[in-house]
Amino acid sequence: MVGANTFAGRRRNHMRLVCLALIGWWMLAAAARAERIEVNIPVLVPLTGFLSLEGTSQRNGALLALADPPKGIAVRFDVADTGVSPEVAVNALERALTGGQATAVVASMLGTQMLAMLPLARERRVPLLTVSGTAQITELGNPYVFRFFPGDEVTKAAHVRYAVEELGRRRPAIVYQTTAYGQSGRRHIVENLARRGISPVFEQGIDVQIRDMSTILSKVRATDPDVILLHLHSAPTALLVRQAAAMKLDVPIVAGSAMHQPPTAALLEPAELKNVCAEANASPVSGGSPELDRFLADYRATFGGDPDGFALAQYDAVRMALVAVEGGARGPDELAAALSRMTYDGLAMRYRSDGKGNMAHGAVIMCYDGADRVPRVVKRYESPVGVPAN
Amino acid sequence: MLVAQLLVNAIALGAAYALCALGFVLVLNATGAVNFAQGDMVTAGGLSSVAAASVLPMPAVVLMPVVMVAVGAIGAIAAAIAYLPLKNRPAVSVFISTIALGVILQNTMLAAAGPAPRAAPPLIATRLVQVYGVALPLQSLAVICVAVLVGGGLFVLLFQTRVGQKMRATAQDRAMAAALGIDVVRVIVLTFTLAAALGGAAGVLLSNTFFVTPFDGANYILKAYIAATIGGWGSIGGAALGALLIALFEVLFPALPLIAPSLARLPAAAEIFSQTSAAIALYIALLAILMLRPQGLFGETARRRA
Numbered sequence: 001m002v003g004a005n006t007f008a009g010r011r012r013n014h015m016r017l018v019c020l021a022l023i024g025w026w027m028l029a030a031a032a033r034a035e036r037i038e039v040n041i042p043v044l045v046p047l048t049g050f051l052s053l054e055g056t057s058q059r060n061g062a063l064l065a066l067a068d069p070p071k072g073i074a075v076r077f078d079v080a081d082t083g084v085s086p087e088v089a090v091n092a093l094e095r096a097l098t099g100g101q102a103t104a105v106v107a108s109m110l111g112t113q114m115l116a117m118l119p120l121a122r123e124r125r126v127p128l129l130t131v132s133g134t135a136q137i138t139e140l141g142n143p144y145v146f147r148f149f150p151g152d153e154v155t156k157a158a159h160v161r162y163a164v165e166e167l168g169r170r171r172p173a174i175v176y177q178t179t180a181y182g183q184s185g186r187r188h189i190v191e192n193l194a195r196r197g198i199s200p201v202f203e204q205g206i207d208v209q210i211r212d213m214s215t216i217l218s219k220v221r222a223t224d225p226d227v228i229l230l231h232l233h234s235a236p237t238a239l240l241v242r243q244a245a246a247m248k249l250d251v252p253i254v255a256g257s258a259m260h261q262p263p264t265a266a267l268l269e270p271a272e273l274k275n276v277c278a279e280a281n282a283s284p285v286s287g288g289s290p291e292l293d294r295f296l297a298d299y300r301a302t303f304g305g306d307p308d309g310f311a312l313a314q315y316d317a318v319r320m321a322l323v324a325v326e327g328g329a330r331g332p333d334e335l336a337a338a339l340s341r342m343t344y345d346g347l348a349m350r351y352r353s354d355g356k357g358n359m360a361h362g363a364v365i366m367c368y369d370g371a372d373r374v375p376r377v378v379k380r381y382e383s384p385v386g387v388p389a390n
Numbered sequence: 391m392l393v394a395q396l397l398v399n400a401i402a403l404g405a406a407y408a409l410c411a412l413g414f415v416l417v418l419n420a421t422g423a424v425n426f427a428q429g430d431m432v433t434a435g436g437l438s439s440v441a442a443a444s445v446l447p448m449p450a451v452v453l454m455p456v457v458m459v460a461v462g463a464i465g466a467i468a469a470a471i472a473y474l475p476l477k478n479r480p481a482v483s484v485f486i487s488t489i490a491l492g493v494i495l496q497n498t499m500l501a502a503a504g505p506a507p508r509a510a511p512p513l514i515a516t517r518l519v520q521v522y523g524v525a526l527p528l529q530s531l532a533v534i535c536v537a538v539l540v541g542g543g544l545f546v547l548l549f550q551t552r553v554g555q556k557m558r559a560t561a562q563d564r565a566m567a568a569a570l571g572i573d574v575v576r577v578i579v580l581t582f583t584l585a586a587a588l589g590g591a592a593g594v595l596l597s598n599t600f601f602v603t604p605f606d607g608a609n610y611i612l613k614a615y616i617a618a619t620i621g622g623w624g625s626i627g628g629a630a631l632g633a634l635l636i637a638l639f640e641v642l643f644p645a646l647p648l649i650a651p652s653l654a655r656l657p658a659a660a661e662i663f664s665q666t667s668a669a670i671a672l673y674i675a676l677l678a679i680l681m682l683r684p685q686g687l688f689g690e691t692a693r694r695r696a
Contacts, residue, residue, distance in 0.1 A: 246516075
């Protein structure tokens with residue numbers, strides 16, 4: 001009888017303990033739920049049209065960062081294609097903001113689309129995280145734009161510094177695209193050369209539809225340059241590099257950031273890439289740190305291809321925003337304020353705002369050795385704009 | 391030597407443009423409507439060549455028949471969905487439907503192949519060969535030879551066979567051809583197939599040297615349209631020559647100061663003979679032809695432009 005009472009008492013005690021444990025677990029879970037921060041970061045990038053290659057990189061970088069948020073942060077996002085027209089981008093932004101309060105928006109790298117989206121972002125007070133290179137987007141006094149890819153004033157300063165200071169070249173030929181992208185790059189190259197007292201021996205713009213580069217390369221050769229500076233889109237860059245190799249134009253080429261994109265290099269034989277260098281924000285395929293190697297492995301595993309600097313910059317942008325949220329930024333206004341004042345060590349570089357939303361201030365130069373398609377970073381410029389005139 | 395190299399490059403480019411323009415004119419003659427998807431057939435040919443080479447790593451000259459059959463099949467489907475249901479509507483309906491078809495093709499190719507530019511295999515190899523002491527790219531020479539063969543084959547088909555006779559009869563007067571017992575629908579589907587196959591062939595020829603992306607079609611259709619206008623709306627030989635003229639203009643006009651050094655001494659020679667000026671000059675020439683000779687350089691009479 002005593003034994004039975006003792007057994008019943010033990011059972012009651014066990015039941016109490018189980019109930020207490022369940023209550024405790026429920027309270028902890030409720031507390032965790034209460035502390036779990038929900039963020040909504042729509043991804044609005046060009047996935048079709050002439051910028052689809054770069055837009056896809058932008059999307060992939062953002063998705064990789066969104067897939068692995070800091071502990072305690074739940075991420076919600078939709079991906080929308082902005083095509084290449086400004087109105088499609090604005091409509092996509094309007095839709096994204098109508099569906100619920102967005103914490104931030106990953107916004108198109110196409111400058112004309114960014115310019116169209118900026119007023120709406122300001123009106124709705126939502127930060128746009130972009131890798132657009134168009135200078136004007138951060139010159140309009142809009143506190144809701146954050147650019148994580150160095151602008152032409154940074155990259156072209158590095159471009160020219162490498163050609164002049166490292167290669168010692170004084171007779172550059174410039175070939176650029178006649179698009180807004182190309183004209184902007186050309187202007188900064190010429191200005192940087194002029195600051196060093198150098199005039200190009202040849203400069204010409206080419207339309208994106210021009211296929212045959214033999215004419216322009218013949219003209220380049222006729223002016224006897226000691227370096228060719230390119231600022232072209234992906235396919236024209238590869239076309240020019242290939243035809244320069246075919247014509248045995250024995251002059252080093254320092255190309256724009258399109259050259260660093262793995263699909264551009266994939267169009268060329270390694271031997272054709274000998275004597276070719278390029279500027280960019282970073283070269284993810286070159287590796288260099290355990291974190292970058294992990295990013296590279298994750299990217300390849302997820303998307304089955306190699307990342308470029310746009311993907312890495314957008315990854316860094318979203319990570320920085322998530323870190324700001326983790327640090328206490330609640331809602332888009334607080335996030336914009338946090339992004340404006342914080343410093344973040346990303347995989348590509350250290351990011352900090354210059355007060356206008358320009359977050360990236362460094363650039364690298366990478367070169368190909370002619371043996372494979374993976375470039376080697378040969379020079380880092382932390383802040384190449386602050387160069388005194390010679 | 392420089393002139394010879396530039397000339398070979400220009401003729402190779404023009405030969406590939408010509409195949410695209412020939413396909414454009416075939417459909418124009420057979421249906422009276424502009425096929426705006428013809429440029430996308432060139433892109434489809436280029437990407438099919440890349441895909442075929444990934445399965446069968448062989449020179450493009452071997453893969454070309456397979457690519458032409460594959461893209462030809464797309465042409466037959468194009469006829470079935472973008473032309474036949476609208477054949478009794480005004481020409482503008484077909485005009486719009488082929489634009490829609492082109493957009494569908496572009497985005498299908500984007501989904502299938504991705505946005506990155508691709509390089510198809512060379513026709514034979516990419517090296518320089520010595521011809522009378524001048525180093526010329528083998529790929530350019532091969533492009534010219536293959537384009538001449540394909541163009542010659544088209545000529546034989548059109549002018550030496552019964553099928554060609556039916557195609558020409560349908561192009562001249564559909565109602566009369568039908569009254570004479572020709573299956574006009576079948577002939578039109580065949581024409582779309584042949585036109586697409588020619589576009590596919592052009593894609594194979596262009597996409598090694600000049601790469602290919604899913605959105606290149608707009609550029610090629612513009613060239614084909616201009617070639618047909620310059621050469622003579624509906625003239626097969628005129629379209630081929632028009633395409634050749636465009637390429638010669640694109641390549642040789644900016645190179646004039648190299649060919650004739652005295653031109654380099656002109657004030658603002660760099661601006662006058664730039665690639666941008668070449669495009670401006672080409673379109674001024676086009677406007678002049680439209681005003682002075684509306685039927686085109688080799689056209690017979692002014693025909694209705696869609």
